[in-house]
Amino acid sequence: MTNNFEPLIIGFTCNWCSYRAADMAGTGREKYPPNIRLIRMMCSGRLDPMFVMKALSDGADGVMITGCHPGECHYLEQNYKALRRTILLKRTLGQMGVDPERVKLVWASAAEGVYLAKEIGIFVEEIREKGPLDWPSRKNPAISIVEKEEVSV
Amino acid sequence: MKYLFYPGCSMQRSAKPYLDSLKLVEKTLGLESVDVEDWNCCGATEFSSVNRTASHAIVGRNLALAQEQASGTDELVAACSACYLNLSKTDHFMREDADFNALVNDALSAGGLEYEPGSVKVRHSLDIIVNNVGYDAVKEKVTKPLSGLRVGAYYGCMIVRPDVNERFSNPEEPYELEDLLEVLGAEVVDFKMKTQCCSGHMTQISSEVAYDMIKQIVKPAVEEEIDVLVTLCPMCQLNIDAFQNEMNKHFGTNYEVPILYFSQLMGLAFGYTEKELGIGKEFVNVSPALAKIGKTTEEVPTPKKKKKSKSDPSLPMPKMPIHYRGGS
Amino acid sequence: MANSKTPSGKPRIGVYVCHCGTNIAGVVDVEDVANWSAEELKDIGVVLSRDNKFMCSSQGQELIESDIKEFGLNRVVVAACSPHLHEKTFRGACERAGMNPFFCEMASIREQVSWVTKDKKKATEKSKSMVAGAVNRVVYHEALEPIKVPINPTTLIVGGGIAGIQAALEIANTGHEVYLVEREPSIGGHMAQFDKTFPTLDCSACILTPRMSEVGMHPNINLLTWSEVENVDGFVGNFDVTIRKKSRCVIEEDCTGCGICVQKCPITVIDDEFGVGIGTRKAIYTPFDQAIPNYPVLDKENCTYFIKGTCRACEKFCATNAIDFEQQDEIINVTVGNIILATGYDLFDARKMPNYGYGRYPNVFTSMEFERLCNAAGPTNGEIVLRDGVTAPKSVAIVHCVGSRDKNHNNYCSAICCMQSLKFAHIVYERTGAEIHNFYIDIRTTAKNYDEFYQRVLDEGTLFVRGKVAEITDVPQNEAEEGKLIVQAEDTLAGLQRRIPVDMVILSVGLEPKGDSDEVAHQFGISCSSNGWFTEKHPKLDPVSTMTEGIFIAGCATGPKDIPASVSQGSAAAARVISYIEMGELELEPVRASVIEEICSGCKICNDLCPYNAIIFIEDKQVTEINEALCQGCGTCVAACPAGAIVGTGFSNEQILAQIEGLMMDFSVPEVV
Incomplete structure (x- = not known):
C-alpha cells in the first residue's frame, strides 16, 4: 500500500527567505511533488511547536520547517530559536512514539529556489518510505494532548 | 599511534632502502604499523587504462583486506605515491559512483571479500609523520642535525594530484616536506620543479621523452646548487637516480644530483648509520653530499638581505605567507 | 478562553481564482476550483466564488470592488500569484470598495502549484486545499491600520568609493543632510588607484577628483573619513548609528593640508593600502595627492615618536600646531532615516594560486599593481618597467580570470577583468610596444563600446590565446626560454599546449566581497549570498534595496561591477532614499x-x-x-x-491553525469515518 501512498506534508516558511525561495522555485519552473502545502510566517521563530503537533495530529504525515540560514535571519537570530524548538520538539515526538524524522528542518535562503524544491522532493520520498503516520491518539484517545491544547487556543 | 601499512611492490625491491629506513623512523617516533596480510600489487599507473574495473578491483581487494584486518584503527598508510594514489582513487570512485561500487564489490565477492567505501582512511606516511606525530615531536628526536646540507624537496606528481579524497596538502604547492627537512636542520632550497612528473614508466616506453622530463628536474637542481634531492616516491627516486647517467649520455651533459628518501634523511638526523638506512646503493654517489653534514654554512655564504639603498629603483616584492617560499 | 477570538462579524467571503492567462489555467482546472470553493466552503462563509482570466487587471480588480458592494462581502480570498507580487494590488481593490484592506488573503497557486507541478489533477487538488486554507484563515483576519513611521531626512552612506560618492551628491543636492563614512583616510575608493578607465581611456583621477572635491565642499555632506560604523540600532525612518572616528593625530580644524609634515617625516614605509605594496608613503601621510579630505593620518605603528618617544618632526614644522599625538578616537552618534551601503570589494589574493608564481617571481604582477605601475602618480611615475625598476618589458602576458570562474576559488565571473585586461593590453602597446599575449577563457565585452574596444586591441596586434593558464615558471626548457617567465597554457583553439616566454606577467585578479562583509551585513541586519555579496531585495526589479526597509545597497558590494554600473546604482539608491524622504512617512505592515x-x-x-x-x-x-x-x-x-x-497581529495562532486545517483537506484519500 505504501506504493500508492501519497503523503501529506505541511511546510512552514519564513516570509523573507524560504517563502521567497518557493516563489523563486515557481518562477524557475522547478518541479516538485504537490504533496507539500506551505504556510507563510514572518519568521521561523514564529513557529509554535503546537502548529506542528496540530498538523501531525490532524492528518499530516510529515512537517517541514524552513527558515533562513544560521546567521542570515531577517530578525537577526530568531532562526536559532526555531532550531532549538525543533530539536526539543523532535525529542518530544520521539517520547510520544512518533518518528521524529517526520519533522525536518531545512535552511533555504531567498535565492535557493532550486535547493528548496530538491529538499521538498527528498522529504516527500522520505515520508513516503515511512508510510502514513499513525498518530498515537488514534490508538488511545486518552492521550490526545494536542486536541486539548487546541481547545485552549 | 597504530595503523595498517600497505608496503607495495616497489618497496620490496628497488625501494627497499625506503622501507627499511621508514621502519626505523617509525620505531623512533613510536609509530606502530602492521602490514596488511596477503596484499597484492596496486596495479601501478598503467593498468587502469587497460581495464578500469579490474584495475580498481585489485586495489579494492587490498582495501577489503585492510577493512577486514583493521583492529583498533581505520587508517591504511602507504609510503609509495602510486600505491597511495591508487588506494585513494579506488576508494573515491567507489564512494562517488554506486554502480561502480557494485561492480567492484561483485568482483571482490568472487574471493569472498567485500569493501565498504570510506571505511578505511588512506593516508601517506609523510602525512602521518607531519600531522599526527608533528614537527615538534620529530625535532625532539633529532640528534644529528643535517646542517650544511642544501636539500630540495621533490614530491613528484602522484602524492598531490589528482586532488581526490581530500589530499592532505595543497595540490599546487605542498610544503610539508620542506618544513620537515627544516626541522631536521637542513638548508631547504625553493625547488620549483617539486611537483613535476619524473616521467613514470616512460623510461620503458619512450626513453627520449623520459630523458627530457628527467632533465627538467635535474638541471634546475644543479642550478640551485642542491646537494641532494629528497623524495617520497619510489618511482621518482628510481628515475632520477638510475636514469640520470643515461640522460647525461643522451644530452651530453654531466649532471650529478643524488636523490634520497625523506625517511633516510630523517634516519640520519635521528642518528642511524648510512648502512642501517640503506644509503650507498644509489647510482649517483651521495657521499660527497653527505660529507657536508655538520660543516657550518660558512663555506657557502648566503647573501644577507641588504637594506634597500635610496638609489635602488627596484619595486618591493609582495609580502608572502609563511608557507610559500617566495623570492630567492 | 479569554484570548480566543471570534470572527468580527459573520464572514461573507468572496473567492477569486485567477487564470493568469494560461500560467495557472494551463495546469490547474480553475473553474473546478472556483465551483468547488463555492460549494464546499459555503459553511465557512464563502458567498461567491469566481474564476477570471487576469485578476490583477483593472477589470479583475473592479470585479472585486463591485462584488464587495453588491454582495456585502467582508472578506476576500484571491488565489493567484505570490502575495509578494500582488497582495498590495488586491488590498487596494478592497480598500477602494470601503473594506479594510487587511481582510484580503492570497493563495499562491501559481508559484506554488501551477508552475511547479506536473500532474494536473493533483495540481487542482492542491489548489483547492490552498484556497480552503486561505478561506479558513481569512475568517480570523482583523481590521488593521498600517503602522506609519516618520522618515528622518538625514541619510547615512557607508563607503566613499564612486558609488557612495554618487549617492551622497545626489541626496545632498536635494537639500538633505548626508553622513558619508569612509574607513580609509580619503574617499575615492578603488577608482582613485586606477590610471585609465575603459573603454574611453579617460584618466581615472581626472574624472573622479572633481566629484571628490564636490563632496568635500558640499554644505550638506558631513564627511567622516578614517571612521567606521560601530553600531546600528532602530529601523527605517529612525536608525541610531554609532560611528568611531579613529584618531588621526591631526586636529582637522587647524590643519591646512599644506603637507609640510609629510615632507619632513623621516620614515618611509611600503604602502600596503593605497599603494598595494609597490608604492611607498611616509609615517604621516595622505594616501594620494588629491585626497579628500587632504589632512593627513599618522600611522602610529611606524611613527618614530610612538616607537621610540622622540622625533616629533611633524609637530615642529607644523605652522598651525595641528599635530596632536594624544588625540583619541571620537565616538559620534547620529540619527538617520535611511542607510546606503556602498562598501565595495576586495581583490582576489593571487598568492592563493601558487602555480602562477605571484610573490615567487618578481615580474609577476597583479592587475592592481600594474594599475599603480602605469599611473603617473605611481611608484615609477607611470613608466612600465619590470620589478627591477628600470628594464622595460619586451613581451607581456596578461592572464584573465585569475581566481574567477574557477571552482577552486570563485565560481563567478568578475565582470570587469576582460575589459581591464584589454585596457592593459592597449596601455602596454601604446607605451612600450612590447609583444602582448592575452590568455582568456571567454572574452566578455558586453557593455556600450566594449566590443569595439576589443576590436581595436585586436587591430593593434595583441595576441590572444584561448585557454586557462596552467602554470607560470622560470625554469626553461630551451634557449629561447632562458631568463624568461614561461606561461604554459593549453591553446584550446589550436588544440595544443603552448609555452610562451615573456618578460612580465599581469594577473587580472577577480573581485571578491569585502573580507568583513558578513559582519557588516549582520551589523545592518541584511543578508549576504553564500559568496558573501549583499543580497538584493529582488535581483532584477529591486536591485538596490534589501529585505530590510531603509537599508539600500549600491556598487560592488552587491557583486562585481564596472564604474558606470556602480555610478548608476549609487544614483538609484539615492533616488529610493529621496523618495522615502519626500514621502515624509512610510507605511509598514502592521505585523506586531x-x-x-x-x-x-x-x-x-x-x-x-x-x-x-x-x-x-x-x-x-x-x-x-x-x-x-x-x-x-x-x-x-x-x-x-x-x-x-x-x-x-497578522499571523495569530487562530489564523495559522485555521489555515493548517484548511490545507489538510486531502482529496486523494477517501474520507475516513
Whole structure:
C-alpha cells in the first residue's frame, strides 16, 4: 500500500527567505511533488511547536520547517530559536512514539529556489518510505494532548 | 599511534632502502604499523587504462583486506605515491559512483571479500609523520642535525594530484616536506620543479621523452646548487637516480644530483648509520653530499638581505605567507 | 478562553481564482476550483466564488470592488500569484470598495502549484486545499491600520568609493543632510588607484577628483573619513548609528593640508593600502595627492615618536600646531532615516594560486599593481618597467580570470577583468610596444563600446590565446626560454599546449566581497549570498534595496561591477532614499506582537527572546509589555509564551491553525469515518 501512498506534508516558511525561495522555485519552473502545502510566517521563530503537533495530529504525515540560514535571519537570530524548538520538539515526538524524522528542518535562503524544491522532493520520498503516520491518539484517545491544547487556543 | 601499512611492490625491491629506513623512523617516533596480510600489487599507473574495473578491483581487494584486518584503527598508510594514489582513487570512485561500487564489490565477492567505501582512511606516511606525530615531536628526536646540507624537496606528481579524497596538502604547492627537512636542520632550497612528473614508466616506453622530463628536474637542481634531492616516491627516486647517467649520455651533459628518501634523511638526523638506512646503493654517489653534514654554512655564504639603498629603483616584492617560499 | 477570538462579524467571503492567462489555467482546472470553493466552503462563509482570466487587471480588480458592494462581502480570498507580487494590488481593490484592506488573503497557486507541478489533477487538488486554507484563515483576519513611521531626512552612506560618492551628491543636492563614512583616510575608493578607465581611456583621477572635491565642499555632506560604523540600532525612518572616528593625530580644524609634515617625516614605509605594496608613503601621510579630505593620518605603528618617544618632526614644522599625538578616537552618534551601503570589494589574493608564481617571481604582477605601475602618480611615475625598476618589458602576458570562474576559488565571473585586461593590453602597446599575449577563457565585452574596444586591441596586434593558464615558471626548457617567465597554457583553439616566454606577467585578479562583509551585513541586519555579496531585495526589479526597509545597497558590494554600473546604482539608491524622504512617512505592515495583560503570568520566558529589546518587564504589575514601536513582528515571543498571552497581529495562532486545517483537506484519500 505504501506504493500508492501519497503523503501529506505541511511546510512552514519564513516570509523573507524560504517563502521567497518557493516563489523563486515557481518562477524557475522547478518541479516538485504537490504533496507539500506551505504556510507563510514572518519568521521561523514564529513557529509554535503546537502548529506542528496540530498538523501531525490532524492528518499530516510529515512537517517541514524552513527558515533562513544560521546567521542570515531577517530578525537577526530568531532562526536559532526555531532550531532549538525543533530539536526539543523532535525529542518530544520521539517520547510520544512518533518518528521524529517526520519533522525536518531545512535552511533555504531567498535565492535557493532550486535547493528548496530538491529538499521538498527528498522529504516527500522520505515520508513516503515511512508510510502514513499513525498518530498515537488514534490508538488511545486518552492521550490526545494536542486536541486539548487546541481547545485552549 | 597504530595503523595498517600497505608496503607495495616497489618497496620490496628497488625501494627497499625506503622501507627499511621508514621502519626505523617509525620505531623512533613510536609509530606502530602492521602490514596488511596477503596484499597484492596496486596495479601501478598503467593498468587502469587497460581495464578500469579490474584495475580498481585489485586495489579494492587490498582495501577489503585492510577493512577486514583493521583492529583498533581505520587508517591504511602507504609510503609509495602510486600505491597511495591508487588506494585513494579506488576508494573515491567507489564512494562517488554506486554502480561502480557494485561492480567492484561483485568482483571482490568472487574471493569472498567485500569493501565498504570510506571505511578505511588512506593516508601517506609523510602525512602521518607531519600531522599526527608533528614537527615538534620529530625535532625532539633529532640528534644529528643535517646542517650544511642544501636539500630540495621533490614530491613528484602522484602524492598531490589528482586532488581526490581530500589530499592532505595543497595540490599546487605542498610544503610539508620542506618544513620537515627544516626541522631536521637542513638548508631547504625553493625547488620549483617539486611537483613535476619524473616521467613514470616512460623510461620503458619512450626513453627520449623520459630523458627530457628527467632533465627538467635535474638541471634546475644543479642550478640551485642542491646537494641532494629528497623524495617520497619510489618511482621518482628510481628515475632520477638510475636514469640520470643515461640522460647525461643522451644530452651530453654531466649532471650529478643524488636523490634520497625523506625517511633516510630523517634516519640520519635521528642518528642511524648510512648502512642501517640503506644509503650507498644509489647510482649517483651521495657521499660527497653527505660529507657536508655538520660543516657550518660558512663555506657557502648566503647573501644577507641588504637594506634597500635610496638609489635602488627596484619595486618591493609582495609580502608572502609563511608557507610559500617566495623570492630567492 | 479569554484570548480566543471570534470572527468580527459573520464572514461573507468572496473567492477569486485567477487564470493568469494560461500560467495557472494551463495546469490547474480553475473553474473546478472556483465551483468547488463555492460549494464546499459555503459553511465557512464563502458567498461567491469566481474564476477570471487576469485578476490583477483593472477589470479583475473592479470585479472585486463591485462584488464587495453588491454582495456585502467582508472578506476576500484571491488565489493567484505570490502575495509578494500582488497582495498590495488586491488590498487596494478592497480598500477602494470601503473594506479594510487587511481582510484580503492570497493563495499562491501559481508559484506554488501551477508552475511547479506536473500532474494536473493533483495540481487542482492542491489548489483547492490552498484556497480552503486561505478561506479558513481569512475568517480570523482583523481590521488593521498600517503602522506609519516618520522618515528622518538625514541619510547615512557607508563607503566613499564612486558609488557612495554618487549617492551622497545626489541626496545632498536635494537639500538633505548626508553622513558619508569612509574607513580609509580619503574617499575615492578603488577608482582613485586606477590610471585609465575603459573603454574611453579617460584618466581615472581626472574624472573622479572633481566629484571628490564636490563632496568635500558640499554644505550638506558631513564627511567622516578614517571612521567606521560601530553600531546600528532602530529601523527605517529612525536608525541610531554609532560611528568611531579613529584618531588621526591631526586636529582637522587647524590643519591646512599644506603637507609640510609629510615632507619632513623621516620614515618611509611600503604602502600596503593605497599603494598595494609597490608604492611607498611616509609615517604621516595622505594616501594620494588629491585626497579628500587632504589632512593627513599618522600611522602610529611606524611613527618614530610612538616607537621610540622622540622625533616629533611633524609637530615642529607644523605652522598651525595641528599635530596632536594624544588625540583619541571620537565616538559620534547620529540619527538617520535611511542607510546606503556602498562598501565595495576586495581583490582576489593571487598568492592563493601558487602555480602562477605571484610573490615567487618578481615580474609577476597583479592587475592592481600594474594599475599603480602605469599611473603617473605611481611608484615609477607611470613608466612600465619590470620589478627591477628600470628594464622595460619586451613581451607581456596578461592572464584573465585569475581566481574567477574557477571552482577552486570563485565560481563567478568578475565582470570587469576582460575589459581591464584589454585596457592593459592597449596601455602596454601604446607605451612600450612590447609583444602582448592575452590568455582568456571567454572574452566578455558586453557593455556600450566594449566590443569595439576589443576590436581595436585586436587591430593593434595583441595576441590572444584561448585557454586557462596552467602554470607560470622560470625554469626553461630551451634557449629561447632562458631568463624568461614561461606561461604554459593549453591553446584550446589550436588544440595544443603552448609555452610562451615573456618578460612580465599581469594577473587580472577577480573581485571578491569585502573580507568583513558578513559582519557588516549582520551589523545592518541584511543578508549576504553564500559568496558573501549583499543580497538584493529582488535581483532584477529591486536591485538596490534589501529585505530590510531603509537599508539600500549600491556598487560592488552587491557583486562585481564596472564604474558606470556602480555610478548608476549609487544614483538609484539615492533616488529610493529621496523618495522615502519626500514621502515624509512610510507605511509598514502592521505585523506586531502585543501582550494580553490579564493572561500574562509574568514568567519572563519571552523577555530574553527579542532581538530588538522590545519586550520590557513591568515590575509594578509583574507582567510583560511589548513596545510596539520597537517590535518588528517576527513572532518569536508569540510562539514562546506558555500562557498564550502574546498575540501576533497578522499571523495569530487562530489564523495559522485555521489555515493548517484548511490545507489538510486531502482529496486523494477517501474520507475516513
